[in-house]
Amino acid sequence: MSIVGLFEQLLTGVPTTLFFILTSWVLGFALSILVTAGRVSHHKWLYNVLGVYISFTRSIPIILQLFLVYYGLPALLLEFGIDLSAIGKMYFCVGAYVIYYGAYLSEVIRPAYLSVNETQREAAIALGYTKWQMQTKIVIPQTIPVALPALGNEVINLVHQSSLLFVIGVVDLMGQADEYISENYASSPILVYFCAGLIYWLLTIIISRIVKLAERKSGKFLYAKGDSQ
């Protein structure tokens, strides 16, 4: 047992973690855009239905949602004669996290979308923009810088919450740490978890740097303050 061997084993779990983060982030983001679109549309019932979904998902810890999807869904569908036992764990994990982040991110995007002043839209229409042009050229560029800091926080949240996956047996970074401890009886769990924590820490720092950079880049879309009044 050596610290180098420990890190080598831990690092083999990093691609799984990163892959998981990327897929659930992209899919969760896509879902959240759909949810936001539904929430800002003029259909009252759609607003309410999505409101229930958001309230439910945001009230329940992610670990419970993971268990509901992983244990509950197959058992529920089995009663209707659908067998899900052949599907890999990763699909359930991504599914659970996409549902979770679809709700969380829409609560970030919706206020940012609504923060764009109504006068901006009116001006765009007055200038003869089509609806599509108005959204893509005026509204969305102004939404991004408002939403970015919170979105960045949610990415870091996702990195941290991906550490829960090992509970149902996914061998990601945390899963490798767990495996290492059970394989090497002499190893100290404190050291192993600390080293895994260091890798998570590094990932967090790198991601927050990237988010900072993106924030600076997107800041140019932002209207100078006080102009809109």
Added chain:
Amino acid sequence: MNVNIFTHDLRGIWLVVPDTLLVSVAILALGIVLGMILYVLQQRNNFIIRSICRLYVSYFRGVPLLIHLLIFYYGLPVVLQVISTAFNLHINYEHLNPIYAVLLSYTMYSSSFISEIIRGSFMSVGQDQIEAATALGYSRAQAFWKIKLPQSLNESVPKFLNYYVLLIRQLSLAFMVSFVDIFAKAKLESAINYRYIESFCAAAVVYWILCVVLTFIFKKYENYLRRYEKVVVV
């Protein structure tokens, strides 16, 4: 889905709700104290103290809560053993209640977030307020207690309450160290009869009710706190 098992699980889970709420209150209270200390230290002009604080905040925000929890769970007995043998205290470190590890790790984790809330709420009170107070002949202490603190409390208390609701949810990780909260109880209930759906749905319902009710009450309280704030008509 069996309704009888569901209601049975629901009743079982409902019994641990007071404990969960109480432990969350304790973590929040301790977290505010530690966050306050952290904030005061960060305001110091000492470079070393400031860097240590920054490292502390970065570490606790950069590493998942689960890892903090496990490190404290395995580390606390080791630390207590050293202390116990060094000072002859006869602490029973082998059969330590997991709640100490939970309290310690959650408090330290929360304090790194709470110190930011405190900083933000103090910053929200403009310097002009303090200048006005000085001009009116308030002493520095009076300006702090009568002007700065009440206004920043209005800002921070809603955020603390939000954090409290978050803590209730985050406490679900404590099942890893065999601390029984709502989620852990649901897991135990399901282990008896292998009826996962019922117990997890019951836990979900309990969480949902708790969060909706608490958020509603806290929102009312926040509106009450903000009753003196100017309503901006756009």
